[in-house]
Amino acid sequence: MHSADCLHLPPDRRASLPRRLLAWLRPDAARPLTQAWLAALWMSLLANWPLWRQLHLMAEPSPLFIAAFAGMVTAATGALLSLLAWPRLIKIVLAVLLLSAAALAHFIGSYGIVFDPTMVTNMAQTDVHETRDLLNGRLLLSLTLLGALPLWWLLRRPAAPPQALGARLGGNLAGFALGLLAMVLLALAVFAELSSTMRNHKALRYMVTPLNAVYSLSAAAVRSRQAPTGPPAVIGADARLLPRAPDGKPPLLLLVVGETARSMNFSLNGYARPTNPQLAKLPADSLVSLRDVTSCGTATAASLPCMFSPLGRDAFTSLKGRQENLLDVLHRAGLAVLWLDNQSGCKGLCDRVPHSFTSELAPATPPLPPGLCDGKECFDAALLHGLSQRVAALDPERLQRGLVLVLHQMGSHGPAYYRRSPPELKAFKPECRSNALQQCPREQVVNAYDNTLVSTDHLLAGAIAWLQLQQPRFDTGLLYVSDHGESLGENGLYLHGMPYAFAPREQTHVPMILWVPEGGALAGSLKPGCLASLRDKPASHDHLFHTAMGWVGARADVYRPDWDLLAGCRR
Structure with a gap:
């Protein structure tokens, strides 16, 4: 087709690309991949407010680095969720992640904790009385605004029209690849500052929500499965008491x-x-x-x-x-x-x-x-x-x-x-x-x-x-x-x-x-x-x-x- 022919496309053909883009972004669209990326954007920018506050308070990071790091977090989260963007799965995944991210935002922002595999072990061994001490109105507010509110919006979206398995798989893989590519390009753009910041402030990596939860829970699960079963190994098999004086007290x-x-x-x-x-x-x-x-x-x-x-x-x-x-x-x-x-x-x-x-x-x-x-x-x-x-x-x-x-x-x-x-x-x-x-x-x-x-x-x-x-x-x-x-x-x-x-x-x-x-x-x-x-x-x-x-x-x-x-x- 000659270039002149492009200027004389039928109106519906000329507008098809913008319409498709708007259809992908419009609020009533319930395509799993759309939901995944919208949730990734929400969690990365809003549920990570303790991370952005911490970076802002630090002297080293520049505004350009913070913006690039926010893009990296969004891209990485979107790439991960793209692999899970299936009609019967995505809403369950997003429900868990949104509420988890909201809870983590509260605890990280309020107490300055980080969420690593050791913290998962601590949580697993926490009893009901200790859990009660952590419940308060600020936690409820965070769960409502950062978790329940976007989840309510997602659950109200109508079901997406059926799509062929191959097309859906291709779209999910494309979403994953694009997210991964964007993360790599942004990391390369600020590599020197990224390397220095991560080396000097290692705790930051455990503040990235919800990726910290995904990693820490997975690592704790792997360690649990690798732990040997059965009785503990015997130590001090020759344990004995030294002789005591005849009139000595125990x-x-x-x-x-x-x-x-x-x-x-x-x-x-x-x-x-x-x-x-x-x-x-x-x-x-x-x-x-x-x-x-x-x-x-x-x-x-x-x-x-x-x-x-x-x-x-x-x-x-x-x-x-x-x-x-x-x-x-x-x-x-x-x-x-x-x-x-x-x-x-x-x-x-x-x-x-x-x-x-x-x-x-x-x-x-x-x-x-x-x-x-x-x-x-x-x-x-x-x-x-x-x-x-x-x-x-x-x-x-x-x-x-x-x-x-x-x-x-x-x-x-x-x-x-x-x-x-x-x-x-x-x-x-x-x-x-x-x-x-x-x-x-x-x-x-x-x-x-x-x-x-x-x-x-x-x-x-x-x-x-x-x-x-x-x-x-x-x-x-x-x-x-x-x-x-x-x-x-x-x-x-x-x-x-x-x-x-x-x-x-x-x-x-x-x-x-x-x-x-x-x-x-x-x-x-x-x-x-x-x-x-x-x-x-x-x-x-x-x-x-x-x-x-x-x-x-x-x-x-x-x-x-x-x-x-x-x-x-x-x-």
Whole structure:
């Protein structure tokens, strides 16, 4: 056809291309590929508002880079959804992704968290009480505006006219290819800035919604399927107890696992506010608070199994299968072991030893004091309720060899810090009484958090008082350490769970307290003043397993004296 002929096309032929384009874009079109790209545009530009805010606040990225990055996110999301753009599938996929993106926008924007595979594990192990603390009006608003509203619009679209399978497949593949091509071209256009930004700010990759959810959920599912089944591998098969003097008392170690306590807010470690008023009254030569302790992880699901392992963090993070832990080795050595829990469980650590929960306080125990439990959860003081009766119910032969008690706190678990301390222990007011922390003045958030530490101080002081009552029968001692720390608004971050590689110090710097009373066998075996010398020496969760083993006189092939904090202090 000559060029002149093109000017004399019939009107309907000349207008066919614009009409087709308008038909593809018009609101009543329900073609799956159209829906996929419209949803990709909505989620990339609106549900990613925390990402765009973070890039805007950073000094390095230029406006051109932010615009190109937004295009890359839209293209990548559109390419992914193009593969799923089938009539009976797309609306289900978009319903899940839109609501997920809306929820992630709230949590990332409100608390500064990132959504990586570790966060998926944390979510899977969160109980109903912890979930309740995260629900508020801002979450409902985000779900409504960013999720339900576009979903309602999509569901109202009429069904698209039938299309041949080959044509639909070709269109979906074309949408995928064009999205992929656009993403690559935009990345090449700003490659130098993109490389620098992603290298210096690795957390950004886990803020890209909903791609972060797709990746993290897939990675967590793959890891779950690859995890070996069956019982955990045996460790410390040769576990035994060292001989005790004929007149010596069996050891009693009370191991308190704290929750979400950060070292910098402990007055024993130099914090200006009196968050440890009762512990501060104890003799300084029997109690030491270590000031430079690093956690295994930034969340309970990561830290708890790691800190009870003999491997140390570096080896534990590369461990492929499951293996036994400190409680198994102590139990095999012949000691009585009891785990008492006031949180969401022991993450499998206590499965093979006696254990119970404060939510299951037996009727035979003394009546609960008023206000200790509200039917939904208990204050940590409930861990001490009826403790002597619980100990008396253990195997008497094992008790004659020694006892290790583990108390797993609710501690300072957020964001509803105000729920973690009883009225009589609220030393700092006013406190934030909301789980939407960003809506409270920061000083009120800190007040509520510090009150939880006063409550922990009260628990530890009560535990020491109980241990003192057991001294006629046992050689007692206490070791407290928190599983991870917490962000309280520093750099816009709240809560915990950041990927360990770039987590702030607030989430990995944890308190550790040792109480070794005078007159006991352990105290008598230590060099004078050596306990206090541990105060400023670096320590970590790597030391917990071996310090506990050495404390109660247990030995096995997995015991490392160089990781026993007290080994260097023994005479």
